[in-house]
Amino acid sequence: MDESGLTQQPKKQKLNEELDIVDRNIKCLNNLPEEILRYILSLLPTRDAIRTSILCKRILFMNYVERVLLLRDSTDIKRFSLSCQVLYDACHVSAWISTAVRRNVQKLYLSLYHFEEPFSLPPSLFKCMTLTELELEIYGIPKLPPTICFTNLKSLTIRYVTFSDEYLTQKLFSGLPILEELELEYCKWVNIKVVSISAPKLLYIGITEDTENQNDEKGCQVMISGVSLNIFYYSGEFYNEYRVYNSSSLRQRQVAHRMYILLTGFYRVKELILADSALKKVILSNNPSIEVVELLPHMPVFKNLEHLAFDESLVNLDSVALLKILQKSPCLKTMEFYGEINLSSDYERNDRILDPVPPCFLSQLNCIEVCNYEGDEKELSAVKILLKNAVVLDKMVITCSHHFAKDFEKLKKVHEQLLKLPRGSKHCELVFDLNLS
Structure with a gap:
């Protein structure tokens, strides 16, 4: 029998054992609470802290975003895009969005998932006066603030959002004075009977319904003010009812509904x-x-x-x-x-x-x-x-x-x-x- 083979086998076994130990340590490190991870990194020299951060991608990502947003100069942000798992970092994600708003962001694209519902977006976002283009891709129920007014928003895209509060949902779609383009993709209306989309300058609206996940059997009645509407796109199975009105008939429906209530x-x-x-x-x-x-x-x-x-x-x-x-x-x-x-x-x-x-x-x-x-x-x-x-x-x-x-x-x-x-x-x-x- 070759003695070299007997020598290599224990070495390989030892290497595998060491790799298993490293893998377990990495998993343990990732499972630690964020506060403890930050504390550990603060005790290490800079070079070692960077090496350790490579093992913990979540901390590395957060450190990078915060360094870019919070430590840079105060110049305006024209375009900000954020796609991430929120998990237990809701406060940090909210802070990043608020910073972009303070820096007079013009185009904002958010894709957020894996969070505890309802997820609270910062109220300042919904009063941003510089925002002209907004994409919200939120896999769940966002918590909307009571005050909503996008004074300069011209393009709005909302994906995978579940709307569950009739009053706040109505506030959202009533605070769009100069909106020209609206996309609603795979959104759900839960416990909402009627919602009016009031955007007097709306030129285009595109609606794509989720054909597999419709929780409300009765559906929602979506009324769209179509004073300037040129293009209407729809794809789905008509789980919900969509109506296009001119401003006078929409107003009449609102008055009738409020009087009935x-x-x-x-x-x-x-x-x-x-x-x-x-x-x-x-x-x-x-x-x-x-x-x-x-x-x-x-x-x-x-x-x-x-x-x-x-x-x-x-x-x-x-x-x-x-x-x-x-x-x-x-x-x-x-x-x-x-x-x-x-x-x-x-x-x-x-x-x-x-x-x-x-x-x-x-x-x-x-x-x-x-x-x-x-x-x-x-x-x-x-x-x-x-x-x-x-x-x-x-x-x-x-x-x-x-x-x-x-x-x-x-x-x-x-x-x-x-x-x-x-x-x-x-x-x-x-x-x-x-x-x-």
């Missing part, structure tokens, strides 16, 4: 006065927008409402929203129309608009007041419908407008017409007030 909070009140402005345009229209129609089936029951008034509004009695409110107010006792009461142009065919008759008309409604009465045919038809269907009505008070009160011949004629109208309630008193004061 407001009304749902009033389901316990006893007295409700609905005023003019947006109400007249959105809720009391005889031809409501699709936004209003979509919300009506979800209207709550106003189980305690006894008094309903319309303040200085032109009210169409055949408004589907008004009819829905009446159907949902079983205990309503009094109604007041401070403005004008009217019907749509095809008023002659609206004799059965209260079909089915609201429950309150059959058991509770005992007083109706109509102000600013002008005596035209549409008003007369509206009053006729109310008198006919309010079967327990005790009194209807009709007050003429100042202009109408001066025309005595017309007053007499209208008064006679009113007295001839059929009444569902046998004991209903009709009061005709000339309003001469």
